[in-house]
Amino acid sequence: MAWLGSIIPLDHLGHYIHWHIVLISVSNLIVICLMVVTFIAALFAPFPGRSRRKESK
Amino acid sequence: MSTTEIDRQWTTRLRKRVAGKLPPEKLLPDTQPAYVASWIYVFGVTTLAALSIVIATGCILAIRGPEWWHGSYIGHFVNSLHLWSVEIFFFAMIVHLWGKFFMGAWRGGRTMTWMTGCVTFFASILAGFTGYVSQTNFDSQWISTQAKDGINATGGGAYFNVLNLGQMLMWHIVLLPIAAIALTAIHVILVRIKGVVPPYAEDSEIAQ
Amino acid sequence: MSKKAFRPDVDAPEWKGGHAPYDIIKEGTIAIVVVGLLTIILATFFGSPDEHAVTVRTWSNADPVDFAQTAISELNGTSTTASYGAPYNTAGDGQQLGPLKLAKWVGVRIPVNTVNDFIIKPLKSLPNEPTLDQNLATWTSASSAQQTTWVNNYSKAASKLTFSNGHVVVPSTNAGPVPVMIDDLTQMARSGALDQALVTGGGYYATDYTKPLLFLADSGYLANLADKQHLTGSQWGMMNETGQYPGQAWLWLYTFWYQVAPFNTSANADVQVWGLMMVLSVGLLLLPLIPGLRAIPRKVKVYRIIWREHYRS
Numbered sequence: 001m002a003w004l005g006s007i008i009p010l011d012h013l014g015h016y017i018h019w020h021i022v023l024i025s026v027s028n029l030i031v032i033c034l035m036v037v038t039f040i041a042a043l044f045a046p047f048p049g050r051s052r053r054k055e056s057k
Numbered sequence: 058m059s060t061t062e063i064d065r066q067w068t069t070r071l072r073k074r075v076a077g078k079l080p081p082e083k084l085l086p087d088t089q090p091a092y093v094a095s096w097i098y099v100f101g102v103t104t105l106a107a108l109s110i111v112i113a114t115g116c117i118l119a120i121r122g123p124e125w126w127h128g129s130y131i132g133h134f135v136n137s138l139h140l141w142s143v144e145i146f147f148f149a150m151i152v153h154l155w156g157k158f159f160m161g162a163w164r165g166g167r168t169m170t171w172m173t174g175c176v177t178f179f180a181s182i183l184a185g186f187t188g189y190v191s192q193t194n195f196d197s198q199w200i201s202t203q204a205k206d207g208i209n210a211t212g213g214g215a216y217f218n219v220l221n222l223g224q225m226l227m228w229h230i231v232l233l234p235i236a237a238i239a240l241t242a243i244h245v246i247l248v249r250i251k252g253v254v255p256p257y258a259e260d261s262e263i264a265q
Numbered sequence: 266m267s268k269k270a271f272r273p274d275v276d277a278p279e280w281k282g283g284h285a286p287y288d289i290i291k292e293g294t295i296a297i298v299v300v301g302l303l304t305i306i307l308a309t310f311f312g313s314p315d316e317h318a319v320t321v322r323t324w325s326n327a328d329p330v331d332f333a334q335t336a337i338s339e340l341n342g343t344s345t346t347a348s349y350g351a352p353y354n355t356a357g358d359g360q361q362l363g364p365l366k367l368a369k370w371v372g373v374r375i376p377v378n379t380v381n382d383f384i385i386k387p388l389k390s391l392p393n394e395p396t397l398d399q400n401l402a403t404w405t406s407a408s409s410a411q412q413t414t415w416v417n418n419y420s421k422a423a424s425k426l427t428f429s430n431g432h433v434v435v436p437s438t439n440a441g442p443v444p445v446m447i448d449d450l451t452q453m454a455r456s457g458a459l460d461q462a463l464v465t466g467g468g469y470y471a472t473d474y475t476k477p478l479l480f481l482a483d484s485g486y487l488a489n490l491a492d493k494q495h496l497t498g499s500q501w502g503m504m505n506e507t508g509q510y511p512g513q514a515w516l517w518l519y520t521f522w523y524q525v526a527p528f529n530t531s532a533n534a535d536v537q538v539w540g541l542m543m544v545l546s547v548g549l550l551l552l553p554l555i556p557g558l559r560a561i562p563r564k565v566k567v568y569r570i571i572w573r574e575h576y577r578s
Contacts, residue, residue, distance in 0.1 A: 209351070
């Protein structure tokens with residue numbers, strides 16, 4: 001059942017980025033960047049069903 | 058009983074009020090206004106989906122108790138599912154919040170929709186916090202001994218004792234899930250009643 | 266009757282356009298499947314952290330001198346818990362937010378007396394210890410001035426404590442029964458019996474870990490472990506998780522204030538940051554009612570990207 005454990009163990013001490021007063025873990029930075037990228041992608045990505053919406057007008 | 062008497066009953070009046078505000082076609086609509094055409098709209102339902110998985114995995118953890126996951130591979134996996142569904146929940150909720158802010162989604166009588174969303178956000182943070190201190194490991198020890206200072210400083214620590222595992226666990230698995238589910242339900246019902254906020258008017262439209 | 270003026274940040278124009286088919290149940294089902302799969306993938310690849318809890322036993326075995334030094338600080342009233350104030354005791358006033366002494370006004374609701382709860386009662390629970398019993402009797406029958414003299418003398422020697430042959434050794438000093446009490450408490454801690462005594466002091470079934478956690482937190486041991494994992498306050502620790510796991514990024518603003526003046530040097534930082542975050546949270550909640558703030562989305566015009574199809578038509 002050991003395969004149910006993590007394939008990429010994250011138990012080792014984390015890496016941190018220190019910039020002026022900001023001290024952030026690489027993991028948190030990745031999550032925040034992903035959120036911003038996801039938000040921007042959601043704004044710009046084309047949404048399906050355009051022809052159905054045109055017909056409805 | 059006469060018809061007038063039936064009409065005056067609390068049951069009848071409540072049913073008519075609810076049905077008037079939220080008829081089935083509004084509760085489960087089969088169309089949306091044509092301006093609902095952006096991927097930003099999927100983050101509300103994504104948050105709901107993540108919340109369902111948080112609750113489902115939490116229920117599985119509850120079946121075997123708070124210590125189970127430390128000594129069981131399956132238990133640890135379920136704990137991992139619970140952790141990552143929480144991460145996805147907060148991820149989606151905050152992207153949803155950003156989207157709703159830039160849409161000015163409180164407009165047109167939707168102030169309560171915005172406010173219930175905010176309160177749900179705060180309740181979720183509290184639910185996550187009580188979960189962290191219920192893990193029964195080093196994380197719980199550190200987080201609780203640190204957080205106590207903030208909460209104690211407000212006087213709240215006298216009643217909400219973060220070092221009391223029993224209390225924190227019961228807030229996490231009983232009180233806060235009820236609050237989160239109730240607030241989410243009210244929020245979603247308000248969205249259904251009011252509909253999705255229309256786009257900002259062009260200047261030419263306002264002039265009319 | 267005059268027409269009410271249209272407020273673009275408060276009112277929404279009535280939608281007179283068309284509606285298009287939209288399957289919300291299908292959307293919801295797809296969301297659950299996608300989020301479910303993503304959760305399974307993340308859990309399978311990354312798992313979740315589970316650093317073992319520290320016990321008084323592991324702490325006192327790893328660093329018996331640190332344990333003994335923490336124990337004497339509980340006796341002499343200088344430990345964080347002993348000098349905390351409300352809700353544990355009246356030793357201090359606690360933090361203030363302007364004129365508001367919130368913690369003090371609420372009072373002592375979780376009484377913790379570090380001398381009795383951490384030292385005397387656990388030692389008294391040990392059976393068949395004639396030497397210890399004699400020393401405890403000497404302690405209990407002494408005046409409080411005499412107790413203070415003993416404790417102060419031991420405290421002065423505390424920086425020179427050593428651990429040898431399973432015992433805490435203190436340089437010769439007039440400390441009465443205190444050296445035996447501290448040494449026996451250290452042995453009790455190293456056996457695991459003190460963990461149990463601190464939790465079950467009030468009864469068999471216990472789920473309240475207030476006392477052992479306060480005792481642990483008074484030492485440098487827990488903080489050293491946390492420091493290695495970047496979990497302390499000055500390390501933005503509130504946002505972080507052990508290992509390389511993502512933590513609580515949504516707490517970024519809460520922990521940010523602790524890094525900047527005046528909070529980073531304030532004795533009342535906790536209540537001040539709490540107060541500030543309450544104000545900001547109420548601001549977020551009441552955003553629809555705040556002119557200026559509620560106009561930002563209309564002025565920034567990100568909405569023109571979201572509704573671009575509508576504006577083109």
